[in-house]
Amino acid sequence: MPGDVYCVIPTFTPESTLLELASGLSLQCPLLVVDDASPCTSDGVLRQVRALPSVDVIKHSTNAGIGRGLNAGLAVARDTGCAWLLTVDQDTDVPAGYVTTLIEAARRLSACEVPLGALGAGSVTIAGASMRYPGHALDCQGMNVASTEEVVQSGTLWNVDAVTAFGGFNETFGMDAVDAHACLRLREAGLLVAALPDL
Numbered sequence: 001m002p003g004d005v006y007c008v009i010p011t012f013t014p015e016s017t018l019l020e021l022a023s024g025l026s027l028q029c030p031l032l033v034v035d036d037a038s039p040c041t042s043d044g045v046l047r048q049v050r051a052l053p054s055v056d057v058i059k060h061s062t063n064a065g066i067g068r069g070l071n072a073g074l075a076v077a078r079d080t081g082c083a084w085l086l087t088v089d090q091d092t093d094v095p096a097g098y099v100t101t102l103i104e105a106a107r108r109l110s111a112c113e114v115p116l117g118a119l120g121a122g123s124v125t126i127a128g129a130s131m132r133y134p135g136h137a138l139d140c141q142g143m144n145v146a147s148t149e150e151v152v153q154s155g156t157l158w159n160v161d162a163v164t165a166f167g168g169f170n171e172t173f174g175m176d177a178v179d180a181h182a183c184l185r186l187r188e189a190g191l192l193v194a195a196l197p198d199l
Helices: 017-027 039-049 068-080 096-110 162-165 175-189
Strands: 005-011 031-035 055-059 084-087 115-120 122-126 130-131 158-159 192-196
Touching: 005 017, 005 068, 005 096, 017 031, 017 039, 031 039, 031 068, 031 096, 039 055, 068 084, 068 162, 068 175, 084 096, 084 162, 096 115, 096 192, 115 175, 158 175, 158 192, 162 175, 175 192
Parallel strands: 005 031, 005 084, 031 055, 115 192
Antiparallel strands: 084 158, 115 158, 122 130
16 A cells, blocks of 8 residues: 555644544555644644654645645645545544555456546545435445545545646635536546445
C-alpha cells in the first residue's frame, strides 16, 4: 500500500478531534492537512497535528473554500506518484483499516479492468442517520461493490490521474457541490464512481 495513496484533510477552525483523526489516518497513509485560514485560536491544534509522523500541515492566510484544500492534496499525491487520493473532512470518523479496505478494493477492480474514477463507502452516517448510496451491483471477483452516480468526498478514494485530467476539484463551488461536480466529470470521462456497500 505505501506509495499507492495519499490523504488530504481540509480544515477550518478545527477542534481537538482533528488530532485523533489525523493520528489514526497517518498510521494508514501519509497525509496533508490544509487549513483554510482559521483564526489563531486553531493554531494549537494545528501545531499538535503538525508534530505527528507522516503529517504535513499548510495554513493559508486567506479563506478560499474546500476545493483549494482538496487540490493541494491532489498536487502532492500527483507529485509523489500516488495513484489515489483519499479526501476526508475534519469531522469524519475513519475506522482502523479503512484505507486498506478501499485500496484493496480498488486494486481488485483494476484487475477486473474496471475504469475506476472514485470509490467511497456505501453507507455514511450523518447526525445519527445512515445514508446509503443507490447503485447497481458490479460483477468483479465476487466483490460486494456497486456503481453509483455520486459519493460524498469525505472518505472517498479518487483516481489522481483522472481528477488531474479534468483540472482538479472546482474551487468556485461550495462544499457539497465540489464532490458532485467531480463525480459528474469522472462519469463524463467514462469512468466509474463506485461504493462498497459493506463499508
